[in-house]
Amino acid sequence: MSLTKVPQRRWASALLSGKYRPALSTHAPIAESPTDGSRRKGNISASRQPHLMRCASTSYRPHPKPVNTRPFSVSVASRSRNNTATPDLTMENKLQSVTFRERLAAAYPWTTAPLIVGAPMRVMSGPDLAVAVSRAGGFGFIGPGLKPESTAADLETTKGLLASSGIPQHGAVLPVGVGFQIWNGNLDVSASAVSQYRPAAAWLFAPRNGQTDVDVWTKRLREASPETKIWLQIGTLQEALDAARSASPPDVLVVQGAEAGGHGRTSDGIGFITLLPEIADATCESGIPLIAAGGVADGRGVVAALGVGAAGVAMGTRFLASQEARIKKGYQDEVVRATDGGASTLRTHLYNHLRGTFGWPEQFSPRTIINRSWVEKQAGTAFEDIKKLHDDAVSKGDGAWGPDGWTATYAGANVGLIRGVAGAGEIVEGTRNEAVKIIQTLSGL
Structure with missing residues (x-):
């Protein structure tokens, strides 16, 4: 692919800013930025249709579905049963994360590239931490509390902190997200909190019954607050495919690698360096941005994640060593x-x-x-x-x-x-600045 639209020496800054967009065919509604006003509304998902749209390249066509395989059990970019590989995805497809970053920036205008997310760690990620991350240009999430009712109390505290935070208000939503542990929580209580406080995003994970549970949760939370975007944490390719092809696909997929702390896949998890690009290739038609999670602690991890197709990163453990964490x-x-x-x-x-x-x-x-x-x-x-x-x-x-x-x-x-405790804002800004310097250095190669 030619990068003639952006000179090579300027490629790195374009990657960070989201200004670079590869030339696309008329069959590429995913990678092009919205022009119909949906961007102004913060509409992250290119489509809520259960089918998947074409990838950016006109040269790429899905291989015919192998015979006698379970529906959606293989990626459109995977090998078929007769071991015939589909054509490689083009660089245009692999750089869709640049456009996804631009769309995320439109939906969450207080954020700065590269996007750094404070993961919703149970109890540890409270209002102080979430607001500090968002104030620094990241996206802070509040974690589940000790009981379902804790979320509403945390959001009330957050609302008060935001009033004096200086973070630009984006419509009616709060510039923070909230994580839910609904498998042992209360969906009614969760939906009530979302309806009352309108967080910018709701992060879901750990369904006992897979996508069936997620669809129920997603439908209920979207009904409670249509402006709240659904982020779904997954840890396998199959989970990603099930989510992308479901009747209620998420707005963002958080791809958690096996390095992550807290609860992750028990036996089938792998590192995001391998997992995320495979998911990016397999779900390129869905228009769903990917956030990398698991093992990122500094700018080096951010650059690695961006390089394999992430639109941003989520950090949890790094923020355990923040001054704002609710931690002993x-x-x-x-x-x-x-x-x-x-x-x-x-x-x-x-x-x-x-x-x-x-x-x-x-x-x-x-x-x-x-x-x-x-x-x-x-x-x-x-x-x-x-x-x-x-x-x-x-x-x-x-x-x-x-x-x-x-x-x-x-x-x-x-x-x-992780070698010391620092303020969450300092962590966000330091990680971002380190990533930018690395990308600028690499752009001269």
């Missing part, structure tokens, strides 16, 4: 202390069970920093004995965490990249 000091100190995430973290349900949390959908398990509870389990200590030691440790304050602690320290495999 012992927990935060352990996130900063830990190194070598491949060896010091793992996915296990042990800490859920020690905390009395049961019932998570079996597809999901949390990543945590290893401590004494896990060591004792590996040594064969009975669960009841570990539970007693765990419960005793909870009463010891910050000493409950650390290598000799017993309580859960949910965090991502990127803990080794």
Whole structure:
């Protein structure tokens, strides 16, 4: 593909600003920016139709569906049963993320490229953190609380903080998002909170029954607040295909890699460096922007994500080490202390069970920093004995965490990249500036 529309030396800045758009055919309604007023309305999805539109390239055509395969079980860009590969997607398709970034900027006008999202970590991501991220040009999300009713209380607090934040108001929606854990929550309570406060986005994940559950949640929340966009976190190609081809496709797909902290795919997760570009190729016809999540802690991760097709990144663990996080000091100190995430973290349900949390959908398990509870389990200590030691440790304050602690320290495999606590705004701006410098340096190659 030729980049004659933007000189090569200016390509990097165009990529960041969203000004670069590859020349498209008349069969490319996805990648072109809206011209019918939908951009002014913040309409992210190119279409809500259940079918998928063509990708940008006129040379690309989907391979005929293989015989005797389950509908949607293979990507339009995948190999068929007879091992015949479809034509490669063109660079135009692979750079759709530039146009997606422009559309996200139109929907969320307070944000600055590259888009940095504060993930909705349960309890930890409260109003102070969400507002600080959005004030710095990112997109802050409030996480689920200890109970479903906590969301409305957090949104009320957020509304007060936003009144003096200086963040430009975008219509009737709040310039923050909110995450929901509906599998064990209350859809009625969630819909009521969305209807009353109108957050800019609602982040969904962990459906017990796959897309069937997501469709129900999406329909209800859209009815409650049509202006609130639906973000869906997924961790596999099949989840992405099911979402893109559903009757209620999301406005944004958050592609979570296996490096992520908290709850992710139990056994079939892979890193986003591989997962996201495959999803980008497979869903290029859907017009759904992709946000990369899992393992991003600095500008290097942002550049990697943009390079494989993301329109932005979501960071969770990095914001655990922010001044605004709702987190105990012992927990935060352990996130900063830990190194070598491949060896010091793992996915296990042990800490859920020690905390009395049961019932998570079996597809999901949390990543945590290893401590004494896990060591004792590996040594064969009975669960009841570990539970007693765990419960005793909870009463010891910050000493409950650390290598000799017993309580859960949910965090991502990127803990080794986190070396200190800073303000959330400083984290957003520092990460963004580092990414821009890297892209500018690479543009001279």
